[in-house]
Amino acid sequence: MSRSLLNLVFALVLCASISFFGENFIASNFAYYYDILISIGVNIILATSLNLVNGYTGQFSLGHAGFMAVGAYASASWSNHLDPIIFGIVNGSGNPVATNAAMFVSMLFAGAMAAIAGFAVGVPSLRLKGDYLAIVTLGFGEIIRVAILNLDFLGASRGLSVPGTYTNLFWTYGSVVLCIYVVLSLVHSTYGRGFLTVRDDEVAAEAMGINTTKYKVAAFVVAAFFAGVAGALYAHFKAFLTPEGFNFFRSVDVVVIVILGGMGSTIGVVFAAVLLTILPEALRGLAHTEFVPAAYQVLLENRLILYSLLLIILMLTRPQGLFGDGTAFKKWLGRSRAD
């Protein structure tokens, strides 16, 4: 067993034991922090997987929320219609073995559906470059949202309820660990060097005999799979879905995390996901305490402005991302100017 695989198993066991021993305690006593913890996990998965496309492969996708929506609605429909039949779970309550098995299956289904969507979008559109790809992926995200708005069996604009809250710390952070593991192993493997060559110089890569489209589609499908898994976690935690939750701005949120973390830097992106999920909530928390003098309370009441300001300051002081090696970011900037 290689060392990285050992680390993966160790991390999964750790997640499982924390979930097994601490889940109920945290969820019942610190529900608010628990909520934020799960949101952090979902955002890490979204950002790390998008980083494979936007950071390592150098493509610019703006449709991640679309894949998340596919996953969320797929897992919600699966759970709504098939859980009672397969696992005998009625209204989300069943024995832990059944709910966890149901969660696993619905996550897999969500990931698979999102990956299929990723393949369907990727094959035709990844022949495009730069801005054009961004436009196509943006369009895809909107198509998904509008399609859901018009599909009555998915609740349309009313929204869709998902019985039961299956999502727990194990599934969330297990997926986080798996996602990071898959992305890192891919990029650091012999095969995965192909992603980096596509980013660094597409013409040279083709001259070397690398099938660049194949690499781009591979990155896209893997990213879509994990976005789907994140959607499943989100669906089974929030227990209610509306198409508006997966609009263009949700995609931009993820892109912001990736850029802030440093394109092509997994550790940076993970930290950025944690930071950008906590920051708005921390500002919310500060607004009602006496830590902040009354004169500054007006700032906190406009916390969204403050949040945006902090983002701008971070971007000005750390344009290469929190931890990033700046190459990917500069490369992307340079390329979009050249196109």
Added chain:
Amino acid sequence: MFFFYLALFLICLPVHAEETVKIGEVNPMSGAIGRYGTTCHQGIGLAIDQANSSGGVLGKKIALLTEDNQSQPGQTSTIVRKFVTQDKVVAIIGDLTSSATLEGGPIAQAAKIPMVTPLATNPKVTQIGNYIFRICFIDEFQGRVMARFALENLRAKRAAILTDTKQDYSIGLSGFFKATFVQGEGEVVREQSYSSGDTDFRAQLTSMKAAGPEIVFVPGYYPEVGIILKQARQLGLTVPFLGCEAWDSPTLIQVAGKAADGCYFSNQFSADDPSAVVREFRKIYQERFGSLPDNFAALGYDAVNVLLDAIKRANSTDSGAIRDALARTKDFPGVSGHITIDAQRNASKPAVILAVKDQKVQYFEKINPD
């Protein structure tokens, strides 16, 4: 920097302000529907301030904790979790939309904290559980009221219906209108549909005109309705159009101009209501915020007052006792009419009919629940 924020975040444990009754408010005060959430918040804040200046409730001051969900799905559940575990509120007011209430409601229900929504009209909202209440009437009542109004006041026998198929709300209203209208010996001569965002309705309107209706029922939102009215008059379809609370916006009159004259729509509240309680509310609200109170402000105001009344009657801040008192609310004199909470925890109260005359919206009459 990151650790600095993390540290700040972790020490932000709730500061206990003693001897207050904490009420949480969640509303969309920024984002797509931020405008509505803001006026609703003004109504809520006004009610809390009035109560505090007359001594609070049960001898304690009321502390209102307001959180903005930015009109974003996913936020309301986080906020409700914060309210019930961090802030330990006794009750929650909000959200004004159905989708956000459906998201946050199950958490309040599980924690057994009463949640009173000012304006979530989706029937499923109060079906979440016995701790979820609403202060507005639901679509079924509104559809019925307009059908009765058409039959009895306008003596219409032939109606046409134009539905926005993209809005569940619109589909629901059309259904309820039709059922009552047909029951009252009326005839629905033509049904047509459109989608939010459309700008050309001539085809539908021409087909309706050919059927010769005496009234047209359009349960849609004001941006489209303004254009519909204008195009209808251009095509020579001059019969009265009837609508619902989603018509309630100055934009409708601005777009439609003269075309809106002679139309009627139902609403939860009218600032022109001649009753004493509304006149008083209107005066105070206008002095403080410089604008007339709208639906959202009025229902936010009523939601707080109904809740405070329940706390007084329960004579306790125990959530269960408040819930029971809320469920027993009867004939509470709110600014949007006398409110009675029925067995399904929906408000039963009169609808206001507004008429458009000389490009002004006027109070026409009140129709009581049957």
